[in-house]
Amino acid sequence: xxxxxxxxxxxxxxxxxxxxxxxxxxxxxxxxxxxxxxxxxxxxxxxxxxxxxxxxxxxxxxxxxxxxxxxxxxxxxxxxxxxxxxxxxxxxxxxxxxxxxxxxxxxxxxxxxxxxxxxxxxxxxxxxxxxxxxxxxxxxxxxxxxxxxxxxxxxxxxxxxxxxxxxxxxxxxxxxxxxxxxxxxxxxxxxxxxxxxxxxxxxxxxxxxxxxxxxxxxxxxxxxxxxxxxxxxxxxxxxxxxxxxxxxxxxxxxxxxxxxxxxxxxxxxxxxxxxxxxxxxxxxxxxxx
Amino acid sequence: xxxxxxxxxxxxxxxxxxxxxxxxxxxxxxxxxxxxxxxxxxxxxxxxxxxxxxxxxxxxxxxxxxxxxxxxxxxxxxxxxxxxxxxxxxxxxxxxxxxxxxxxxxxxxxxxxxxxxxxxxxxxxxxxxxxxxxxxxxxxxxxxxxxxxxxxxxxxxxxxxxxxxxxxxxxxxxxxxxxxxxxxxxxxxxxxxxxxxxxxxxxxxxxxxxxxxxxxxxxxxxxxxxxxxxxxxxxxxxxxxxxxxxxxxxxxxxxxxxxxxxxxxxxxxxxxxxxxxxxxxxxxxxxxxxxxxxxxxxxxxxxxxxxxxxxxxxxxxxxxxxxxxxxxxxxxxxxxxxxxxxxxxxxxxxxxxxxxxxxxxxxxxxxxxxxxxxxxxxxxxxxxxxxxxxxxxxxxxxxxxxxxxxxxxxxxxxxxxxxxxxxxxxxxxxxxxxxxxxxxxxxxxxxxxxxxxxxxxxxxxxxxxxxxxxxxxxxxxxxxxx
Numbered sequence: 001x002x003x004x005x006x007x008x009x010x011x012x013x014x015x016x017x018x019x020x021x022x023x024x025x026x027x028x029x030x031x032x033x034x035x036x037x038x039x040x041x042x043x044x045x046x047x048x049x050x051x052x053x054x055x056x057x058x059x060x061x062x063x064x065x066x067x068x069x070x071x072x073x074x075x076x077x078x079x080x081x082x083x084x085x086x087x088x089x090x091x092x093x094x095x096x097x098x099x100x101x102x103x104x105x106x107x108x109x110x111x112x113x114x115x116x117x118x119x120x121x122x123x124x125x126x127x128x129x130x131x132x133x134x135x136x137x138x139x140x141x142x143x144x145x146x147x148x149x150x151x152x153x154x155x156x157x158x159x160x161x162x163x164x165x166x167x168x169x170x171x172x173x174x175x176x177x178x179x180x181x182x183x184x185x186x187x188x189x190x191x192x193x194x195x196x197x198x199x200x201x202x203x204x205x206x207x208x209x210x211x212x213x214x215x216x217x218x219x220x221x222x223x224x225x226x227x228x229x230x231x232x233x234x235x236x237x238x239x240x241x242x243x244x245x246x247x248x249x250x251x252x253x254x255x256x257x258x259x260x261x262x263x264x265x266x267x268x269x270x271x272x273x274x275x276x277x278x279x280x281x282x283x284x285x286x287x288x289x
Numbered sequence: 290x291x292x293x294x295x296x297x298x299x300x301x302x303x304x305x306x307x308x309x310x311x312x313x314x315x316x317x318x319x320x321x322x323x324x325x326x327x328x329x330x331x332x333x334x335x336x337x338x339x340x341x342x343x344x345x346x347x348x349x350x351x352x353x354x355x356x357x358x359x360x361x362x363x364x365x366x367x368x369x370x371x372x373x374x375x376x377x378x379x380x381x382x383x384x385x386x387x388x389x390x391x392x393x394x395x396x397x398x399x400x401x402x403x404x405x406x407x408x409x410x411x412x413x414x415x416x417x418x419x420x421x422x423x424x425x426x427x428x429x430x431x432x433x434x435x436x437x438x439x440x441x442x443x444x445x446x447x448x449x450x451x452x453x454x455x456x457x458x459x460x461x462x463x464x465x466x467x468x469x470x471x472x473x474x475x476x477x478x479x480x481x482x483x484x485x486x487x488x489x490x491x492x493x494x495x496x497x498x499x500x501x502x503x504x505x506x507x508x509x510x511x512x513x514x515x516x517x518x519x520x521x522x523x524x525x526x527x528x529x530x531x532x533x534x535x536x537x538x539x540x541x542x543x544x545x546x547x548x549x550x551x552x553x554x555x556x557x558x559x560x561x562x563x564x565x566x567x568x569x570x571x572x573x574x575x576x577x578x579x580x581x582x583x584x585x586x587x588x589x590x591x592x593x594x595x596x597x598x599x600x601x602x603x604x605x606x607x608x609x610x611x612x613x614x615x616x617x618x619x620x621x622x623x624x625x626x627x628x629x630x631x632x633x634x635x636x637x638x639x640x641x642x643x644x645x646x647x648x649x650x651x652x653x654x655x656x657x658x659x660x661x662x663x664x665x666x667x668x669x670x671x672x673x674x675x676x677x678x679x680x681x682x683x684x685x686x687x688x689x690x691x692x693x694x695x696x697x698x699x700x701x702x703x704x705x706x707x708x709x710x711x712x713x714x715x716x717x718x719x720x721x722x723x724x725x726x727x728x729x730x731x732x733x734x735x736x737x738x739x740x741x742x743x744x745x746x747x748x749x750x751x752x753x754x755x756x757x758x759x760x761x762x763x764x765x766x767x768x769x770x771x
Binding site: 019021022023048050052053054055056062064066106107109110113255260261262263264 | 407408413414415418419425426428429430548549550551552578579580581591592595598599
């Protein structure tokens with residue numbers, strides 16, 4: 001599937017802002033399930049961007065706006081081609097005991113220990129025990145059952161949580177948005193010893209009603225030995241398929257903040273984020289002379 | 290009456306000055322000092338002591354104690370009896386420290402690039418990936434000249450047989466070098482003649498050597514600008530920051546004095562913006578740049594990390610060195626020396642138990658009242674239990690902490706630290722000491738001959754940290770053995 005994504009972030013300040021330094025993670029990754037054919041970062045005021053690849057393989061662009069400005073617009077435009085599930089390799093059945101014995105597990109330690117948004121409290125372990133009360137199956141089977149558990153037992157309520165809400169808070173509230181569901185899912189998987197990481201990205205909503213708000217999305221990936229990272233979306237109770245565009249991965253939200261920065265100037269500012277995901281025609285190969 | 294104490298008792302400890310239990314068996318490298326002290330009347334000694342104390346106060350040689358309701362700057366108590374190290378002992382220390390810093394740099398380079406030591410299972414990957422000071426942001430980043438640690442302060446102690454052991458490495462912002470130099474100045478004034486006859490190696494070139502190591506990081510620059518970045522006047526080591534900047538002849542700046550433009554760092558001056566090439570930073574990683582690290586910090590410079598990443602400015606020490614001075618990683622340093630250099634460690638570690646290892650953890654929990662237990666990421670004597678000197682309740686509290694978060698703790702056999710004669714309440718008594726030498730990595734690795742000898746002034750105490758009631762002594766490294 002060919003998708004065109006526009007992600008526009010607008011900061012409007014109550015006065016003149018200056019010395020603005022920013023890091024953004026907005027470029028879709030290239031992996032077995034998707035290819036980013038083009039990416040453009042448009043900035044207003046204009047600024048030179050530099051980039052590096054972070055620890056998790058995400059592309060980070062950074063730039064500075066030293067001069068006075070009342071408004072900062074960061075617009076990322078990407079064309080991405082995703083692979084249908086039917087064309088991806090099947091996820092194998094791997095026993096939990098084989099995961100624990102696998103050679104890779106040691107190197108994945110940070111994905112089954114506590115992280116900022118996912119402190120491995122005993123409450124998460126209890127919730128996971130509850131969800132798997134009928135007994136453990138294989139690795140991927142457990143990941144899916146934990147995800148289904150969240151879908152059924154937690155209510156989707158925009159604005160019920162904030163950017164600082166941790167997995168343990170969500171467990172008490174029993175409600176949240178995609179970011180919260182992903183954090184809880186990570187907590188449940190990790191409590192069961194399954195390495196799992198946070199994914200930020202976009203979801204192409206084919207059943208979208210006109211004027212329905214689109215936004216960034218979040219889901220998780222769990223590590224299945226012999227396969228690699230397999231993606232599951234607890235907010236929609238399904239395997240992430242060709243409608244999902246992945247931007248970045250990390251231990252949790254703290255590692256993948258799409259836009260992160262500091263500035264000097266008035267403390268009051270407003271933030272507006274607009275995301276559109278549309279199906280696009282396949283890029284035409286241009287013959288060069 | 291002389292100040293030498295005829296009833297001096299070395300006890301069961303290794304004494305730096307006296308070989309026997311009686312004052313009679315003075316070690317050869319102390320004999321000239323003993324002779325001099327033997328001829329020195331007590332009131333004359335006291336006069337010199339008072340002169341040194343008031344000089345320290347006048348010069349503002351102070352430090353700040355955190356978590357103290359009196360919240361004051363204090364003079365670092367200074368003891369007039371020097372600690373003396375003969376040449377043959379120093380050579381061994383020097384070689385051991387150079388070897389150690391060499392290996393630690395190779396380790397950091399490996400951790401932030403190929404992670405070969407994790408793949409070869411020399412260090413458990415979980416320890417590094419879970420370490421507080423492991424800076425993922427700098428994975429695959431090549432630091433200027435490939436040097437991670439430019440300034441290192443390693444703490445050495447001596448056991449009951451006088452063997453030197455490494456207690457810990459300080460690879461982030463080691464402090465104390467200014468006291469080493471100030472102590473020397475004080476001793477030169479107090480005992481001018483003794484110095485000349487003894488052949489003591491100078492420590493005063495430390496500032497020059499440090500500056501050279503900084504300049505080494507700005508190759509090809511005609512006149513590189515080096516600055517010292519301090520958190521400001523409220524930092525416990527602010528005196529030292531000013532002192533070292535003055536010694537090096539470089540500006541001392543706070544975060545707000547620096548500005549980043551197009552990924553280059555500049556210093557604000559009355560004559561406009563001046564480019565900065567090298568920053569000797571005395572600010573921890575977390576506070577360097579709010580864009581990348583702690584967003585709530587006002588100490589740092591927004592954009593600094595990007596300028597560093599773009600290769601336009603050098604930082605000393607580099608970002609992310611704390612992963613190698615973690616007290617858990619410490620236990621692996623002898624293995625790392627063998628792994629990277631193929632050599633046996635010249636300076637051994639203190640025997641250490643890792644709470645993260647099941648067998649060791651069991652041992653720590655069962656023997657906590659016999660051990661010294663330390664938290665992995667704390668420094669300055671905070672977050673530490675000395676089992677034999679602690680109450681049952683303190684031991685219990687640590688037992689619970691270790692069980693809850695084993696990754697964060699180590700246990701060590703308590704070492705009967707060596708003692709050095711120290712002037713206490715009007716007479717010489719043995720007090721426990723350690724030694725922090727300063728190692729610089731510029732064109733090559735060098736160790737300043739001397740260091741900071743810290744002394745636990747409270748009778749029987751093993752805690753030498755200035756923040757916990759410690760004092761210091763001048764450290765004399767001799768050109769010869771006597």
